[in-house]
Amino acid sequence: MSFGLFVLFILLLFVIYLVRHNGWLGSKAGHPYPPICKGLPLIGSALEFGKNPLKFLQACRQRYGDVFTVLLPGRRMTFIFAPAQELRQSFFNGSPSLISFTAGVEPFTCRIFGMSKKDFSLAHRSLLTALRSELGAKHIPQLAQKLINQYLLSFRTVWGKESEGDAYHLLTKTLSDASLRVIFGDEFANASPSLFKDFVDFDDWFELAATPMLPHFLLRPFVTSRKRLLETISQNWKYAKNAPIYKLTEAYGNDGNxxxxxxxxxxATWSNASSASFWTLIHILADEKVKVKVLAEVEQTCPLLLSSKTELSVEWIFSHLPFTAYCVSETLRLCASVVDIRKVLEPMQFREFTIRKGDYLCISPAASHRETTVFPKSEDFVPDRFQKLGTHPNALFDKDLFTFGGGFYKCPGQLFAMVEIVLLTALVFYLYDVQLVDPIPKMKESQAVGIKRPSCSCRIYYLWKRRLAGMEVI
Known part of the structure; x- marks a missing residue:
């Protein structure tokens, strides 16, 4: 073979590679591959996506349509946009032979929590099953009463009678103390005094640490905090024997993991609830009409809420604090995760496109929650939109909202999360006069996973306004 023919042969192979890699031809079934947002050589669209993933995806959708593929280092992410019912059918309830939640999140979670893929796959199913049982509706009355007791304790020890403080820190400390004692038990919490500080450090680095191609030796604060957390949990987890979380260890049965x-x-217990509680409080404070409605509701309900004679069932809480619950739902609409992910196990068709085996199939809850045809004034905080629909606050997440996911892998703590945020919000407004000191911060634009955090601190001023049995001196 002459040198010229050899060069021509190499060029032909290169062209074939480009055609197959970039989807210029359709699949073997005759359906085209989705259009590709290629970005830069080697890194793809990593810079644009990392800077502001929601804005980037909205721009891609405007340019390419409802189905497109984004190239990132080492992975292809195909995003689909559609009405809620279609997404639930194709994404959340898609055939397990075609798409997999576990395979989709393994590369991220195994790096974060230090488990092998095999162990994570087994553990994740145990985690879902155990938490659905222990945090389900039948246990809510007991859990809700414990939450209230812990909130009242935090008002004494963390908040105090009158002060000015960072709202995110106050709510994070209050929620984390309460949920740790409710789910992990008092003995475990008492034996683990450094847990909260180490977790804050761990969570601050969570998203960077989950990045597949970023070596952890560059993230020393994350590695150090994770090591401390695992050591603390390893030393003390048996103290949780009488707590709901212990059922999980029994179901899994592998002490090593x-x-x-x-x-x-x-x-899962701490990370998202704090941000959701923060935004709920801040949005209510920023809208006087909404605040007035919340105050009227809590004035009527909280005396019953704090009565030992009231059984705090799920229905009682949502029927007596419906508007507060709608405020939480609206917050979870506005601040939802930018990306939810599955792994494509076999070539699959979505509308007129074929999505390749090995791609990551993605939806964007944050973008879907901004569909103006479904949510008019979609960038605004409008809890009345749900009240007018008359839909149960918790049922919204089975319809148009994707904050808690869907299908078998829907968040098992959805009900508990809603209850803990509703109760905390109600008690703060019932027991304190609260005012914003700083302007509402923007959400952290670079965050792609989880409830969005604030981009900066936001102070509130608060003053105790009640005479409450056992809390006269605070």
Whole structure:
């Protein structure tokens, strides 16, 4: 073969590679591959996506349509946009032979929590099953009463009678103390005094640490905090024997991986609820009409809420604090995760496109929640939109809202999360006069996963306004 023919042969192979890699031809079934947002050589669209993922995806959708593929280092992410019912059918309830939640999140979670893929796959199913049972509706009355008791304790020890403080810190400390004692038990909490500080450090680095191609040796604060958390949990998890979380260890039955498994549960318990509680409080304070409605509701309900004679069932809480619950739902609409992910196991068709095996199939809850045809004034905080629909606050997440996911892998703590945020919001407004000191901060634009955090601190001023049995001196 002459040198010229050899060069021509190499060029032909290169062209074939480009055609197959970039989807210029359709699939073997005759359906085209989605259009590709290629970005830069080697890194793809990593810079644009990392800077502001929601803005980037909205721009891609405007340019390419409802189905497109984004190239990132080492992965292809195909995003689909559609009405809620279609997404639930194709994404959340898609055939397990075609798409997999576990395979989709393994590369991220295994790096974060230090478990092998095999162990994570087994543990994740145990985690879901155990938490659905222990945090389900039948246990809510007991859990809700414990939450209230812990909130009242935090008002004494963390908030005090009158002060000015960072709202995110106050709510994070209050929620984390309460949920740790409710789910992990008092003995475990008492034996783990450094847990909160180490977790804050761990969570601050969470998203960077989950990045597949970023070596952890560059993230020393994350590595150090994770090591401390796993050591603390390893030393103390048996103190949780009488707590709901212990059922999880019984279901899993592998002591060697219990610390990593419980760290997963701890992250799920703490990370998103704090941000959701913060934004709920801040949005209510920023809208006087909404605040007046919340105050009227809590004035009527909280005396009953604090009565030992009231059984705090799910229906009682949502029927007596419906507007407060709608405020939480609206917050979870506005601040939802930018990306939810599955792994494509076999070539699959979505509308007129074929999505390749090995792609990550993605939806964007944050973008879907901004569909103006479904949510008019979609960038505004309008809890009345749900009240007018008359839909149960918790049922909204089975319809148009994707904050808690869907299908088998829907968040098992959805009900508990709603209850803990509703109760905390109600008690703060019932027991304190609260005012904003700083302007409402923007959400952290670079965050792609989880409830959005604030981009900066936001102070509130608060003053105790009640005479409450056992809390006269605060």
């Amino acid at each position: 219990v610390p990593s498994l419980l760290l997963t549960a701890l992250w």
